[in-house]
Amino acid sequence: MTAARLGQARPASKVWQPGPLWFGIRIWIAMVAALYVAFWLQLENASSAAVTVGILALPTRGQALQKAAYRLCATAIGVVASIVIVGLFAQSRDLYVLAFAAWLGACVLTAGFLDGNRAYGAVLSGYTVAVVAVQQMDQPQAVFVAGINRGASIVVGIAALALVNVVSAAPEVGDRLLAALAVARRNVRALAADAARAGSADPIRYGQLLREVTALRADSTALATETLAGRARAAAARSLMVALVAEVLSIRTATEGRLADRPPAASLEGDLFSDAAPDRHGPPAPQDQQGVLQALREHDASRAESRSLEAFRGLEASRAPADAYATPLYRPQQAAARNGLRAALATVIASIPFVLGGWPASSLGLSLVGVTVALSAINPNPAAFAAGALVAMPLASACAGITEFVVLDGADQFALLAIAMAPTVLAGALMITSRNPRVAGLGSLLLVFFPVLLGPSNPQPYDPQAYLFSTALSITAVVLLYVLLAILLPTDDGRKRRWIMGSMRREVRELMAGKRQVRRPDEAAFRDADRVGQLAALGAGEARHREDLHEAMILFDLAAAVRKVRAAIPSASAQAGVASLEAARAALDAGDAAAIREAAAAVWANARRGEAGGGAAVVLCAGLSRVADLVDRGQAAGIPLGVTR
Amino acid sequence: MRGAFQELVIGGVLVAPFVAYAVAALLVLRVVRPFLGLLRFEVAFSNPPLAVVSLYAIILAALMLLF
Numbered sequence: 001m002t003a004a005r006l007g008q009a010r011p012a013s014k015v016w017q018p019g020p021l022w023f024g025i026r027i028w029i030a031m032v033a034a035l036y037v038a039f040w041l042q043l044e045n046a047s048s049a050a051v052t053v054g055i056l057a058l059p060t061r062g063q064a065l066q067k068a069a070y071r072l073c074a075t076a077i078g079v080v081a082s083i084v085i086v087g088l089f090a091q092s093r094d095l096y097v098l099a100f101a102a103w104l105g106a107c108v109l110t111a112g113f114l115d116g117n118r119a120y121g122a123v124l125s126g127y128t129v130a131v132v133a134v135q136q137m138d139q140p141q142a143v144f145v146a147g148i149n150r151g152a153s154i155v156v157g158i159a160a161l162a163l164v165n166v167v168s169a170a171p172e173v174g175d176r177l178l179a180a181l182a183v184a185r186r187n188v189r190a191l192a193a194d195a196a197r198a199g200s201a202d203p204i205r206y207g208q209l210l211r212e213v214t215a216l217r218a219d220s221t222a223l224a225t226e227t228l229a230g231r232a233r234a235a236a237a238r239s240l241m242v243a244l245v246a247e248v249l250s251i252r253t254a255t256e257g258r259l260a261d262r263p264p265a266a267s268l269e270g271d272l273f274s275d276a277a278p279d280r281h282g283p284p285a286p287q288d289q290q291g292v293l294q295a296l297r298e299h300d301a302s303r304a305e306s307r308s309l310e311a312f313r314g315l316e317a318s319r320a321p322a323d324a325y326a327t328p329l330y331r332p333q334q335a336a337a338r339n340g341l342r343a344a345l346a347t348v349i350a351s352i353p354f355v356l357g358g359w360p361a362s363s364l365g366l367s368l369v370g371v372t373v374a375l376s377a378i379n380p381n382p383a384a385f386a387a388g389a390l391v392a393m394p395l396a397s398a399c400a401g402i403t404e405f406v407v408l409d410g411a412d413q414f415a416l417l418a419i420a421m422a423p424t425v426l427a428g429a430l431m432i433t434s435r436n437p438r439v440a441g442l443g444s445l446l447l448v449f450f451p452v453l454l455g456p457s458n459p460q461p462y463d464p465q466a467y468l469f470s471t472a473l474s475i476t477a478v479v480l481l482y483v484l485l486a487i488l489l490p491t492d493d494g495r496k497r498r499w500i501m502g503s504m505r506r507e508v509r510e511l512m513a514g515k516r517q518v519r520r521p522d523e524a525a526f527r528d529a530d531r532v533g534q535l536a537a538l539g540a541g542e543a544r545h546r547e548d549l550h551e552a553m554i555l556f557d558l559a560a561a562v563r564k565v566r567a568a569i570p571s572a573s574a575q576a577g578v579a580s581l582e583a584a585r586a587a588l589d590a591g592d593a594a595a596i597r598e599a600a601a602a603v604w605a606n607a608r609r610g611e612a613g614g615g616a617a618v619v620l621c622a623g624l625s626r627v628a629d630l631v632d633r634g635q636a637a638g639i640p641l642g643v644t645r
Numbered sequence: 646m647r648g649a650f651q652e653l654v655i656g657g658v659l660v661a662p663f664v665a666y667a668v669a670a671l672l673v674l675r676v677v678r679p680f681l682g683l684l685r686f687e688v689a690f691s692n693p694p695l696a697v698v699s700l701y702a703i704i705l706a707a708l709m710l711l712f
Contacts, residue, residue: 162698228682229682
């Protein structure tokens, strides 16, 4: 197989996709089953069971199960918070609303540090208060019963969807993740081949590749509950993602520092690796420093490739790795704080017209504002979410109205309700499977808002006035959401870019100053890769994008190189000499490229003189040389590293 | 075989008997899961998740029968 064929990315159509129509039918069956059981149990809030199915309408079983678990836990937390807020502030409406806004803001702030379904669970804790406490604002004594009924309906919805997914052999997130990681691995190999030919690669390509790998983290967290071997698969998936990031790093190290007049690594391997590998003994081969270091870098790249291959095979076999890794996230604190503050302020501001209106039914509108503000916060683009809600809410209202007053028109048979709901539910589910993210988002919102506005209950009231009021309040709520998100603490791509770049520069300065690291080097590199991936996802058309990604990749490399050096210093102490190690530490603290190179030369000289072998010292020398090169490149790119001379 | 059922009361709130059994069965399944993995339980079935759900139903029925 040629390198080009090895590196050829698998077409998206070959990657496993769920059948859209069958997915829609599963969701419809689950929604109908949930409603049936909720009616049979005479639950007061039976429509919540259908809403739960709509919210958990995800293509794979593992994702739905994980989201269901977080929904259950978050509902319990939200109900407890509702009871506390009602108990403390039932006599004072102003404080009631302020407490609700503060709780919602705190939950959205928490969600800002999480991803995937965990973030959803955090915001659900917040907007459960909106659904339970705010809607019972005029009947505080009913909060407990409302909370219990909501919890019961959610359990019924979860059980119905889980059973339908299991019986219908719904696709597993593990299979999808394996296919996606195989594609990512192929793309890494293609990048390696191209970088080896050209000596470097476009930073945008590196950024997109890192984004491709780190974006799979959310799916890997859903593996644990999906199958009996879920924990092992989840650990294997994490190890593979960490290995792929390490492979990208090693590719950059091997290709960017290469000197044109050097022979390929293979011709040096016999001389080099019998002596220079850290676990071998004997003096290093009598070769020049640059040749040895380049060969060592290419050897590292080869080892990284082997490591990712082994990790991939482990995932295929659902085998837990010997050394499990975590995949920490990067989340800008400023974004989380702004989201939390925005949610709280939006709730307070939205409550003013509703409270001034003095309309009892307006509690529905306020609770919907809270729900939609919270959900927008976990969306990568809240403004787009609000725009989608502006379309989805009227659409869901129209579907609910047609279903209730045209199709059903007073019917009281459950079978007719099930048939009448089918077109909207199927349409929403089909839209979710669309490749267009806007259409998919619209489908998700339609599946959630439709049962809310239809409000199926036993018996169905068929009250046009109640329908008009709920529709009007719902549309008012999303209009308010759109306006408030546009004017309250908007977070544009430029701001996110500044936060990401600022945090990268700050952490590199701290690394060079010797700040103690709590994470393992590979895990820290994954977090850095997540940060670069988020940067790569911003403003692809902006002029600064390539420049920022170029700087981000230098910082990414520099952080990894400094960690490697700091880790190598203790093990090289016997070979490198105390004086040269102290010089290396001081040079790193100062961020002085020339001093770092001098320290590297001193380490190299000591390694060559040493009788016990210079393997660890050669590794340290390679690391110091790489750090010096990157500091020079950073200075040339104008990166403020706090370099002193 | 079945003894007198003791009502489950948490903070003055009466929990429905079925809910108590369902939660207990879930906990038992949670404890049994690692052993199922060691026994390669999933390999024996064409639809392993359905087999696990069936096992849960068996555990639930057994608890209701025995307690």
